Amino acid sequence: MSLRIATMTVWRVLNQLRRDRRTVALLLIMPSVLMTLLRYVFDGSPMVFDHIGVTLLGIFPFIVMFLVTSVAMLRERTSGTLERLLTTPISKLDLLVGYGTAFALVAAVQTLLTCATTLWLLDLHVCGNLSFVIGISVADAVLGAALGLLVSAFAATEFQAVQFMPAIVLPQLLLCGLFAPRDSMASWLDAASSLMPLSYVVEALSEVARHAEATAILWRDLGIVVGLIGVCLVLAAVTLRRKTP
Amino acid sequence: MEAAAIAVKNLVVTRGGRRVLHQLNVDIPRGHITGLLGPSGCGKTTLMRCVVGVQRVESGTVTVLGDAAGSAALRRRVGYVTQSPSVYADLSVADNLSYFASLFGASKQRVRKTMSDVELSDSANQLVSQLSGGQRTRVSLACALISEPELLVLDEPTVGLDPVLRAQLWQQFHELADSGVTVLLSSHVMDEATHCHRLLLMRDGSFVADDTPDALLSQTATLDLESAFLALVSDRTDSQEA
Numbered sequence: 312m313s314l315r316i317a318t319m320t321v322w323r324v325l326n327q328l329r330r331d332r333r334t335v336a337l338l339l340i341m342p343s344v345l346m347t348l349l350r351y352v353f354d355g356s357p358m359v360f361d362h363i364g365v366t367l368l369g370i371f372p373f374i375v376m377f378l379v380t381s382v383a384m385l386r387e388r389t390s391g392t393l394e395r396l397l398t399t400p401i402s403k404l405d406l407l408v409g410y411g412t413a414f415a416l417v418a419a420v421q422t423l424l425t426c427a428t429t430l431w432l433l434d435l436h437v438c439g440n441l442s443f444v445i446g447i448s449v450a451d452a453v454l455g456a457a458l459g460l461l462v463s464a465f466a467a468t469e470f471q472a473v474q475f476m477p478a479i480v481l482p483q484l485l486l487c488g489l490f491a492p493r494d495s496m497a498s499w500l501d502a503a504s505s506l507m508p509l510s511y512v513v514e515a516l517s518e519v520a521r522h523a524e525a526t527a528i529l530w531r532d533l534g535i536v537v538g539l540i541g542v543c544l545v546l547a548a549v550t551l552r553r554k555t556p
Numbered sequence: 557m558e559a560a561a562i563a564v565k566n567l568v569v570t571r572g573g574r575r576v577l578h579q580l581n582v583d584i585p586r587g588h589i590t591g592l593l594g595p596s597g598c599g600k601t602t603l604m605r606c607v608v609g610v611q612r613v614e615s616g617t618v619t620v621l622g623d624a625a626g627s628a629a630l631r632r633r634v635g636y637v638t639q640s641p642s643v644y645a646d647l648s649v650a651d652n653l654s655y656f657a658s659l660f661g662a663s664k665q666r667v668r669k670t671m672s673d674v675e676l677s678d679s680a681n682q683l684v685s686q687l688s689g690g691q692r693t694r695v696s697l698a699c700a701l702i703s704e705p706e707l708l709v710l711d712e713p714t715v716g717l718d719p720v721l722r723a724q725l726w727q728q729f730h731e732l733a734d735s736g737v738t739v740l741l742s743s744h745v746m747d748e749a750t751h752c753h754r755l756l757l758m759r760d761g762s763f764v765a766d767d768t769p770d771a772l773l774s775q776t777a778t779l780d781l782e783s784a785f786l787a788l789v790s791d792r793t794d795s796q797e798a
Contacts (some may be wrong), residue, residue: 315658315661316658316659319655319658319659321653322649323644323655326651327647328646330646330647330683331646378682388643390644390645391638391642392642392643392644394638394642395636395638395642395699396659398608398610398626398631398634398636399631399656399658400611400628400631400632400660400704401651401659423762437668454772462709463720487610553609553610553626554609554610554611554612554613554626555610555611555612556571556572556612
């Protein structure tokens, strides 16, 4: 792995994104707009907004980064640039880390904007330290990006890539504890949700929401999320083949 | 004699259950322009993919500049230009070149030099998506030239270019070959073949001929390479039927 090549790849991916102003605007502004919408949906019950709002701070970046990264990587595959890159000295990990880091930076800016809107303008109440909310959201956005990189290997077209959103993200959304506490679900669903990355993000965020100090569960969940990022990147590297049929 | 730039031995490739290359054997000399000619679908691109090491091979070997095709050591020494320009359409010409330069650790000066070599200096800041087809082809070529490769593999590099530009590119290929670079390029247009030092004629995944353009003309007693190709193909068909 080469730090120089990975850094240049980050720069190149960000440069491509920068040219697409509409995507940048949607990426940065939409989560804040949706949060504002949610705040007034629960106008009469701020307690509910506190609970759902903090969970969504983790869910939005995950979904958005999953989608954007899987399509971006698919473009790299279908435009022939991936095949070409793999005949140059770039390593697979340089490429994946480059993509992951570029979208992590975008996710960090998006998360900061969303957190700022939600915590200060919309008065979302959180017991714990705000830096944990931001940290977890960024980790979870990177997880979304890493999962997107992996999943793009299984999509031949952009249509298919977009369809992976309902197939891979929506089940996690239903089972992560947002709609009902996980321990009140059918036991097999609870078991399934404990295999899903998003469950740990949501659990970690609700720990921050309810406790002033960082809890053991929070640290464990954060560790799991970081570990899963690594697993997704390694699996994505395995799916990148220099030689194809 | 110096070892061949590319040595292909008993190469067999099957794609989607269909045999695309049948037991190919060939040695391609260094410092020459070798043209791979034949109708589309005859296996030219597959053979080139084998040379750059991105094609899964069923059996046989491809040795490039002394190493197995696709080995890590070759990634700095071989430049590959695919048939459709594989560059980033949403980046400028300069950004594309700088990115590919960074993969090889090439200098900014090298980027400027390569850009002027393919006459794109005036469009440096234009997005590739706004360029004409011919300009895109040249951006793609420039991205391969930037690393100063010893072997340049070009898949249909002159398709759809205007005659002036085509002549310029051929001149450039000859300059590269004179400086010791081995050039392997494909074309389905026989006119192009006269510019090559050596020709490999392909049909249905096999070689029909391997010679210099002049030798092919005298051997078949024809005046142009298109007729030579037809003569060679009909000879083969006759001998197979006999």
